[in-house]
Amino acid sequence: MAKKFICSQCGQTFEAASMPDKCPICGADTSHLSEVKSKGINTNGNVYTICYAAVMVVLVAFLLAFVSSALKPAQDANVAIDKKKQILASLNVRGIAKSDVEAKFDELIQETCVVTPDGQVTEGGAFEVETKEIGEKFPVYKAKTAAGDEALVLPLKGRGLWGGLWGYVAVTPDFQKVLGAYFDHESETAGLGALIKEEKFQSQFIGHPVMGADGKVALTVVKKGASEAETQIDGVTGATLTSKGVGEMVLSGIQQYVDAFGAAANPADACSQSETKCCDKPECVCATKRGCACQDGSCGDAACNCASDAQCCAKEECSCACVKNADLDKEQ
Amino acid sequence: MALLSKANKEALISPLNLNNPVVVQVLGICSALAVTAQLEPAIVMGLSVTIITAFSNLIISLIRNSIPNRIRIIVQLVVVAALVTIVSQVLKAFAYDVSVQLSVYVGLIITNCILMGRLEAFAMMNKPWPSFLDGIGNGIGYAIILVIVGFFRELLGAGTLLGFQVVPQWCYDHGYVNNGMMTMPAMSLILVGCVIWAHRAYNKDLQ
Numbered sequence: 001m002a003k004k005f006i007c008s009q010c011g012q013t014f015e016a017a018s019m020p021d022k023c024p025i026c027g028a029d030t031s032h033l034s035e036v037k038s039k040g041i042n043t044n045g046n047v048y049t050i051c052y053a054a055v056m057v058v059l060v061a062f063l064l065a066f067v068s069s070a071l072k073p074a075q076d077a078n079v080a081i082d083k084k085k086q087i088l089a090s091l092n093v094r095g096i097a098k099s100d101v102e103a104k105f106d107e108l109i110q111e112t113c114v115v116t117p118d119g120q121v122t123e124g125g126a127f128e129v130e131t132k133e134i135g136e137k138f139p140v141y142k143a144k145t146a147a148g149d150e151a152l153v154l155p156l157k158g159r160g161l162w163g164g165l166w167g168y169v170a171v172t173p174d175f176q177k178v179l180g181a182y183f184d185h186e187s188e189t190a191g192l193g194a195l196i197k198e199e200k201f202q203s204q205f206i207g208h209p210v211m212g213a214d215g216k217v218a219l220t221v222v223k224k225g226a227s228e229a230e231t232q233i234d235g236v237t238g239a240t241l242t243s244k245g246v247g248e249m250v251l252s253g254i255q256q257y258v259d260a261f262g263a264a265a266n267p268a269d270a271c272s273q274s275e276t277k278c279c280d281k282p283e284c285v286c287a288t289k290r291g292c293a294c295q296d297g298s299c300g301d302a303a304c305n306c307a308s309d310a311q312c313c314a315k316e317e318c319s320c321a322c323v324k325n326a327d328l329d330k331e332q
Numbered sequence: 333m334a335l336l337s338k339a340n341k342e343a344l345i346s347p348l349n350l351n352n353p354v355v356v357q358v359l360g361i362c363s364a365l366a367v368t369a370q371l372e373p374a375i376v377m378g379l380s381v382t383i384i385t386a387f388s389n390l391i392i393s394l395i396r397n398s399i400p401n402r403i404r405i406i407v408q409l410v411v412v413a414a415l416v417t418i419v420s421q422v423l424k425a426f427a428y429d430v431s432v433q434l435s436v437y438v439g440l441i442i443t444n445c446i447l448m449g450r451l452e453a454f455a456m457m458n459k460p461w462p463s464f465l466d467g468i469g470n471g472i473g474y475a476i477i478l479v480i481v482g483f484f485r486e487l488l489g490a491g492t493l494l495g496f497q498v499v500p501q502w503c504y505d506h507g508y509v510n511n512g513m514m515t516m517p518a519m520s521l522i523l524v525g526c527v528i529w530a531h532r533a534y535n536k537d538l539q
Contacts, residue, residue: 009339011457032339049400056407060414067418074425082428187436191369191489191515238512 004036083127089182090153090168092146092206094199109153111142115260131157131166134253138260145170151179154257158249161241163187165196165249171210175258178219181205183246193242204233210254217255221247343454344465347473350535353446354477355528360446364478365520367437371494374482376430377437378475380419382468385447388412389467392455399456408451409442416442446474481523489514 006013010026013036022029042048081098084105088096091108112126115138126139134157141153151170158165163186170180183196195201205219209230212218218231221243227234235243353359360381367377391411392399399407420438423431431438441447450470455463486492488511491499499508513519532538 006457008458008462011454028339031337043398043400044402045400049403052398052400053403053406056410060410064414064417067421071421071425075421075428078425078428082432189515190367190373191485192512238515 005033006036008032008034086182086184087141087143087153087155087168089199089202090170090180091143091151092170092180108145109141109143112139113142114139115257117256117260119260126155129155131155131164134166135256138257140257142173143170145179149179154254156249156253158245158253160185160188160196160245161193161239162189165242165245167246167249169205169250169254171254175210175217175254175261178205178208178210181250185242188242189239192236193239195236195239196242196246201236208233217251217258219254220251340462340465343458343462344469347466347469348476349473350538352473352477352531353449353470354474354524355531356538357446357449359449360444360474361521361524363437363440363444364474364481364524365517366440367434368478368482368485368520368523369489369515371479371482371486373430373433373437374478375475376427376434377441378471378478380423380434380438381441381444381446381474382471384412384415384419384441385450385471385474386464386467388415388447389450389455389463390460391415392451393458393460393463396456404456405448405452408448412447412451413442446470477524477527480527481520484523485514485520489519 003018004013004015005019007023007026007028009028009032010023012023012025014024016024019030019033019035023033081101084101085096085098088094088101088104088108093104093108096104112124114122114125114129116122117136117138126141129137129139134155139155143151143153145151150173152173152175153168153170156167156169158167165183165185165188167181167183169178169182171178181202183202185194185196188194188196208219210217210219212229212231218229220232221235222228222232223240223243224234224237226232233247235247347353351357354361354364363377363381367373388408388411392408395407416439419441420431423434423438450466454466458466483493486494487498491497491504491510499510
């Protein structure tokens with residue numbers, strides 16, 4: 001009976017009565033030849049094929065699940081450290097070792113708070129807000145820059161050419177001047193749009209004013225060399241759409257923070273004090289900017305038509321957020 | 333059988349030059365264009381592909397006699413995809429910065445034709461050890477081309493190598509300008525073409 005042999009040099013199989021001296025196809029010597037034993041199972045049968053696929057898929061699924069859960073803690077730690085590193089970069093602390101990030105972060109970040117678009121302030125918890133949630137809530141970090149200046153770090157998100165952008169901009173507590181910036185991207189073109197991640201691009205922002213002449217945020221990015229005002233930063237050559245994306249993100253992003261804080265309120269105070277405290281001060285204008293004068297007990301919101309704060313704030317349409325808070329505090 | 337017999341050496345060495353996966357077999361061009369704008373991602377990509385070709389060749393070769401012929405491509409894909417997922421998870425856990433830099437391209441190793449090509453052409457018919465060597469050889473052959481292209485693109489496109497400035501400021505002061513074209517994917521196609529040209533000009537028998 002003919003036996004089947006395989007040659008490891010040419011990879012061909014052939015049949016012969018016994019082991020030949022050399023491969024009849026490529027002429028390799030016997031060390032390359034081996035006999036192919038006939039199998040008990042038909043590997044081309046339907047049942048075998050289906051069972052094989054099923055077992056393989058289950059095995060691979062278990063393997064991947066195991067790897068994923070085993071590496072998850074290390075990955076999460078990396079992500080958290082990377083986020084802290086990015087925030088530190090916006091405070092002009094760059095290139096520090098991975099092991100020093102935690103300590104430096106705790107040293108520079110003093111307080112955090114989360115502001116909702118209508119001006120409600122919750123203390124703490126800014127770090128847990130994910131990038132995609134920015135817009136529904138605004139995390140703020142009260143920090144010191146590398147040079148020791150007071151700063152507010154504002155996380156931003158936007159869209160570039162191919163995918164999402166995000167960044168951290170450190171401004172002075174009165175939102176007047178940029179102290180530092182960091183931007184990153186999901187998938188901008190390497191060597192072009194990806195340059196927004198480089199310090200060379202980001203450090204251009206330092207020292208520039210945020211607000212334009214009309215008191216609104218004017219900081220943005222324009223085509224390289226076309227900058228006409230102090231608030232316009234040079235973009236990246238060859239990456240017009242990415243640069244535009246950064247400009248749009250900075251412009252509308254910071255404006256959202258300004259709106260949420262209330263331009264007239266002192267944002268630094270807003271971060272560290274609740275609205276109740278804010279409205280105890282006669283000179284304070286509340287975050288919602290409706291001019292409610294909390295101290296004299298009459299609601300200043302003309303639209304409400306009510307005699308007292310308590311009445312006013314019971315209505316849905318009334319926007320005296322600060323008085324609402326004050327009342328709630330009293331009830332408690 | 334000696335660990336590095338003539339045939340085994342051949343499996344390891346020939347992909348580096350006369351049977352190079354990129355310039356001779358013309359496989360894996362797509363990722364060669366995508367990650368070579370800078371040298372570092374090119375090196376990491378080359379290493380990852382080497383590891384994955386080596387181990388997928390090994391695994392497929394180990395189970396080659398049990399694979400049903402009709403679903404062999406699917407089995408190969410599952411093995412490659414599992415390995416790529418593991419490598420990308422490991423990178424995320426232990427080399428986070430690099431994994432961020434490579435972003436989607438690690439996942440796209442699955443679609444790298446070198447892998448499927450070698451599995452189908454070599455690992456399905458050879459024993460584990462030669463298959464493993466063939467995987468290493470092809471991975472390194474691929475990595476060499478990536479490094480060459482990455483070297484020129486980063487040097488001419490940004491004036492740096494591995495992030496360090498190598499073109500002195502003096503040159504810029506005298507009117508030297510970085511070639512922005514080099515950072516575009518199209519230029520790497522041209523560079524790969526030049527490498528193939530030089531390679532064929534040197535190896536007459538390939539012409």
